[in-house]
Amino acid sequence: MAKKQAEEYLAVLKKRLYIKRLPTSYNILDHSIDNIERMVQKMIAQFKYDLILLEISTNEHIARSHTNMIAYEKKKLTDSAGDQNPLPKSLVSILNAISTRQSNIIKRAELITKHKVSFFDEAPVKPSHIRLSTPIIEVTPFSSFNCIEFLANGPPFIPICQSHFSNVPIDIRIVKERETLVNSFKNGLHVNCVSASDQRANEFFAAIKDLFYQSYTKPLSPELFARARYEQKMIETIKHIRNKHNIIIQRSDKSKVFHLASAISYHDKSVAYMAKTQAYQEIENGINPCKDYFDRILALLKPLLKNKAINLNIWKQSMHPTIETIELPHLYFIPKPHKIGTPLRPIISMIRSPAKGISHFLDLVLRPIFQQATRQTSFINDIHFIRRLELYRNLGLLTPKTNFITFDVTDLYTMIPRNRALVALEQFLKRHAINGRINGMTIDTLIKLSVTVLETNSFVFEGKYYKQIRGGAMGSPFTMTLANISHNELYGRYIDDVFMTSNLSLDKINFMLDVVNNQDENIRITRSIGLNAQFLDVSVYNNQGQLKTTVFHKPSAAPYILPFLFDHPRHIHRSIIKAALLRAVRLCSHVQDFNQERLRIEITLLLNDYPPKFIAYHFKTFFQQNNVALLLEQLDDAIYQGFHQKQISLPTQHERERQQGQPTNSDRTKQSPNQTEQRREQWNSKEIRVHYIYSSGPMSEFKQRLKQLWKNHYVHPGSPLNNVALKIGTRSNKSLQHILVKNKPLKSMLIDINTTNT
Template identity: 40%
Template sequence: MLSNGRKYIIPCQSRFSRQSINEIAKEEYKRISNTIKKSLDSNRMSITDERAKQAFPELEKMIHDLYSKPLPPKLNRRARREYKKIKRLQKLLHRRPDVIIRRVDKGEGFYFGNKSMLENKTEEYMNKTEAYEELTNGRCPLADILHTTEAVLDYLLKKKAITKDQRDKLLPNLNTLELAHLYTLPKVHKPQLSIRPIISALHAPVTFLSKYLNDLLAPIYLQEARDITFINSIDATRKLEKYAEDGYLKPTTKFMTGDVENLYSMIPREGGINALIRFLEKHSKYQRIGPFTIDMILKMARLILDTNYFAYENKYYHQKRGGAMGSAFTQVYANIYMLEWEQKLIQHQSSKNEIYGRYIDDIFMTVNEPYDDILFELEKLQNEDLNIKINSTVNDTVNFLDITISNTNGQLKTFIYHKPSADPYYLPYTSDHPHRIHRNIPYTALIRAARLCTNLHDFHLERLRIEVSLLLNNYPPKFILNQFLRFFQVHKADTLITRFDTKVYDELHHTLLYQPSQRELELKQTKTDPVLFPPALQPKTWNPRMMYLRHRFETGPISTFSQALKRWWKKHYQYPGSAANHLQLRLIPKTNRKLQNFLIRKKPSRKILTTLAPIE
């Protein structure tokens, strides 16, 4: 069961719920009918006429019948078998409090280990970074954080920087309000086991404000630093190929990769704020970004940084350096701090027509000078700011992000890098996901391979790896073949199935590599000045003629709901002259609980997280 990975979904979960089938069906009908009625009403269609009185009882009966219909015997046996395995695992974990289960860092698998060992690793990390301090009074800081958040938002409202509606949206939901909590992800891909600390603040008081401030500043940062920012491996590959095409890649060219040690927790409090002030002064217009003065932005930033409190092992802590890994604002805050530090390195590389690029805490450079010279430049910068420590390597073949980059006698080669600890894993075919999810996995895997592999030989090796991995994850051979054929036919590269045609592959690689992603298309469409007209403040367009309908998906009779609803909609509302003919129905399947939701327990008790007791 565990080999299925953390995102695996066992089938037919409604059949094993504590709720009765009738209760589940009623809730599903209520949610779906409310969405439909709201959409009809907003398009000036009656929800109480004779048509509606006939249609909605029929919809309720249809949903009830789908949920009540017996499962096919084979599916029923499989669902019961998998559910029993889950219950046995849960009982085992309950009997063994010394055993901890976590999802692994940068992977889809599980980590089973000794709880004390992981706690010791966390304590070592806290001591090493000196970024955390325990609250010795033992009082939950949640009430104070909430009060401070309300005060800052009230100040912004009073200054007319935000509206009453915006203030309400930035406030936390009091029904789900809780303090952040820390958990760790084991880095099993490292030679020695280490951890990545994550502060989960999904329902914390400043979560919405943190995202808001990130959305305000990130477009400005990206506009300034786009040339030295690697968005992903595709972006890195594009810049490398351009570097080679321009004639800068020589047989002696080396590549340097560097890792910024503990990026999010190493930023000094005042140093980080001062870097933010200089960034805002440089990029604001008339000391403003949108409706916010620099002082207002600093009030929001200080609030987010000063309220980095969290619970861990029934104790309360405060992060006094850097930002919380898991907070949206932390990434742009760290990027701004790093951007100031790396300016001399950027200029050094630019003067020599070399690449300098960074993806969060991963640095990449091309080098055509002695290693000692570039090391000297790095050491100079690190001596200027002792908080920043770079672990670097230089070679003619390096691994960066998820690609291997190689220089063979002046010929650039990139292909997909697989960590030694990585399993040949894809979401299992038996996982209870909609069929289109499984159908797209082989297709998107081949697109990724064609984008990142610069030559046909490496592409075919990756294609074979994809095929074997899919077979190991229970994908039928015929299904795999059909999806592979779909890929080659859609991209007009059928000849690659039977011939080793490098010219056809080069065209395929180039076309897919430079095909803009959805994110790039969105950025191109946003042509407004992010300082005068911040995208975060632009109203989201709502199309009343689009009806987004979320519905439960699971294998069995319920999986036919989508087709049944479309028939119901056509029967009752898509008649000649109906206003509903202008409505577009978008069905969004909502899957059941994943394996990780059944097995991983990382949150402290609710009492620890929700006590609204002020700090004395």
Template identity: 40%
Template sequence: MLKLESTDHRLVQQVYDLKPNKQQIRSIRNIWKAIQNKKQMEEQIEILKHRIHSNCLPPAFNLLDYLLDKKLTRSKQSTTDDNDNKQQTILNARRLKKIGRFKYDLLELSIAAAEDKVRYYDKIAKKEEKKLIMITDKLKKQNSSSDTFKQLMAAIEVRQKQMIERADYITQQKMKSFFDKAPTSQDNTMDTDGTIISLSNEQLLIINKGLKFIPPCQSRFFYKEPIEKIIDQEYKWLHTENCKNLTNYTFLTNDTRATNFFSEMKILLQQLHTKPLSKKLKANARYIYEMIKSMQRKLRKANIAVGQTDKSKLFFFIDTQEYEEKITNYMNKTNAYREITSGICPLADDLHLVILLLDHLHERNEITNEQYKQMYPNLKTLELAHIYFNLKVLKPEISVRPIVASINAPARLICSFLDQLLTSMYNYVTKDITFINSIDLIQKLKQYEQKRYLTSTTLFVIFVVTDLYTMIPRDGAISALRRFCNKYSVNGKIGNLKVETIIKLASVVLDTNSFAYKDKYYRQIKGGAMGSPFTMFLANIYMLEWEQKLIQH
């Protein structure tokens, strides 16, 4: 460090020995100051990023936990009932999750602010450099000898490089000082007042990272298959996807370059999967693997269900029995699903209906050959849809939202086709009565004000439709679709499709809404499947018609 300090002093002296004028000195100082500030910001960013990566939050963040823990301790003393304890545990889990997420959001905001400052100081440095060059160029014209000016610019640049080197060295030393000997966090086990699970701080931090967290070296620890099988599976998938891309861009997949590429790709996969891990990486990966396995055992033992919260990337923790009760209550309340009591998988019947309709439309020239191919099911990847439920934690009463995963279902490609065909038309029709985002809302409010629609007596009315996708009657949705298409069609057609053809395609989508859940088969008899691209459009036109009738009255 002393060596760096002495070198810095010497380089500064060399610049001043070249006797720059006052304007040059001012620019030089501004450049150096901007670089110094920039490096300080970069140091802060490096430390903050390392805090996030190493789960080592600033000590000041613990104050929030301490204050909330005191309040919770007081509330716990007054609760002895088991139900109260259970509710308290759920609240504690939510508190930990939200506080943890809040802390990391604060760090990310700090990083973003520091990055803005880095860009700001970088602009200042570049601006002053241009200014210095302009001043120097003017002096060159007045003085024929340019060697002095070249020496000055070189001396300034050398000092800048030394400043960067010095700042990087200081950052490295701080990182070692801050983190290499940082104490490891202790197990933060909840006490018996309402405790269901006990997770360590490290485990809670992994949970707080949500879906962004990726365990390292998964193929070495998490998969039971032989490494050769994993390599072969990954290669086949990459080969298939790349062949699709090459075909789309009219490249031959058996071309010499393509063959060499695939060969090198397989070699690379083998190298990546078989390359020995460093001791540090292996130890860290094994530690995380064992920690995750420990979490799974604890959650399983406590009978806790884990899933993704609705409209967020965070996890929820809930008692499995309570979770199942919420799902059962939802299915009973909506009456949108009917169990297929025969126990026979409906996939074959759904596929038959889809193919039968497409063949019929194709034979009657109601759809083109290209459209037929576009909507025809992919028999290689065909599978029955399945349903899962996310918790809607933002609602006052926590309920569930059903998501039907139907990406490989028989009618999925018809859904995508109808969505592409009709959604753009819907967006155009409703562009004047739809708020795209908050900016659009403000602009439209200004327009209303200019037209004197917006007055002190104007009322804003909001309607919230509960379980919209599963509450729309099937016949009502089809009728609304027919009226919408008839109203905005040209000569009874949308594109090259007749309105009745669109209705037939939409009907088969609704008729084949089948899925599996807990070793049983179900068919959706009301509304559309949430998760299907066509369902949103269908719900939108149904609500559009309802809203227009309401406005008229």
């Protein structure tokens, strides 16, 4: 009975979490301090979160203990019969009576629990009780609780039914959407040698047009319309406050929450950053250099392409800049509120830069070579990091005195001098060239292209034009120095973060790092040394020579997962649950830590409006599909270790791409254009991929109805498309990030292409 009471308490508590109505006993925390500021509120909310985690964990432990106790007592009864086979009738009668009684108790308890949980179904949601995922506000005018609560949905949140409030006429939207979809179908039909202009195709395309009209014109339900109208009203209110008070709304670095601050604050910090790094120089004549850069790039590319000095198997026509589409890049900053003083990180948007194509081409050429050369000293992701750690342990190299060292390079991309970067690149290319060439191209050609990318890196910022005059390193002796001091130890880098192990004393480790830190005045590292460390999303512990790893949660991080109300198909939310559990299995080395992370995931899902039944079903499915259904009941570490090792050994996406035979850089060089096209056709002939913009309401049925249209027109006896799979994907409407964040300057600043001599 105690087990069912614990399970009943669990069900009620989870339901309370889902509807944001905590027990009234928690309310005292809201009034424990007078004049509570936002930081203290977050501390209280965090305490509530931890308290909920503790209560759920405790009651799950009680339920689990009683399950084990009942099984143990039944086993004792069975064992009392000794070797008697079959069991005595009297014992069988007792066991049957116990089972019947137990079944009746369970049924009654489940009915009571269901009744108590249903009590909350009609209760209004009170989000003020607990909400850790709140925007970081460093400006005063945002006093509206509703606006703050809406911003708490985060930058990825997509407001529902946007098309019903669009200023674009419905006919124009339908024509555009239909044209995109029909063109995808025409391409797929053409690849499979099926006519895209016969009667069958015309009828199919006409049916698609009708389907769009039916989906776009069907009225929303009253509930959905009310919610959509409310969200649009919140957006307009927030925009009004933003514009009236000159506020910057920006996504936070390394988190999924908004940051709000005054434009003056952003200006002061950005100017201070530019002065500190000395990486940017204002173009004093105030004229856009975009056209000059365009002419310079064409002057470089034309002879190289004409003489086939560039590998045409890698170079694509889309990489060639066109005067109609180029724009000067623009600079903006994103805040880092997890650091003292909320410093800013610079981002240069180069999506339409004149040199974007060359930059992409160099990335395709150099990245595979660099990854191959640094495969022993680079971490692909946190899973790869865990693998390397466990291998280090399995080799017997982890001792009770092994220290973990982590550090990052301050402002890596803007602090390394450009000349040194080019020298390092040239040395790297010479080491890895075959007969003086990389993929059939001379080192001189690649250096010329690299210089052009670096020297045409100008941008717009706050109505002025700037050039970047330093930064952009592609390699550094710094890395080699660190690799040399880590002999027989684990050493690896992820972008500008480094992890290494050492069995030396702390004094010797610090001395060596000081030597490295003083090698170059442009290189400054921030270090951490000890038996515990945090690297990527992993917490690493050396417990007397025993390795322990868990998921690392930044203190400033909110328990955010894409809200259930997010305007996306349900399979997205199913995938989120599966991905979160898989990540927990891979990163947690012990079953108890995994169980705690599983609880964190469940609470976070509840706080982001995932229904308890939806969570329970997909949690159960996850464990059943992985053949570990009893893991949560028993918390058996032996079962978990097998599960963990199996999941950690599965290839990452990068490794799967290589295993699936996607051509490497050298493979592409050997392929002729015909071979490349033939390989593409062979791949495409197996399936036809199309996409449409998903939205809640009538469009939620669009996928099923489109599949039925396809079957009606193209799936029949003798059809050449019977064995071709139709893959229907979705594109999303604009997120709050796109709607509320203003990074891009006026278009006139980006495309003014007067000729200059900068």
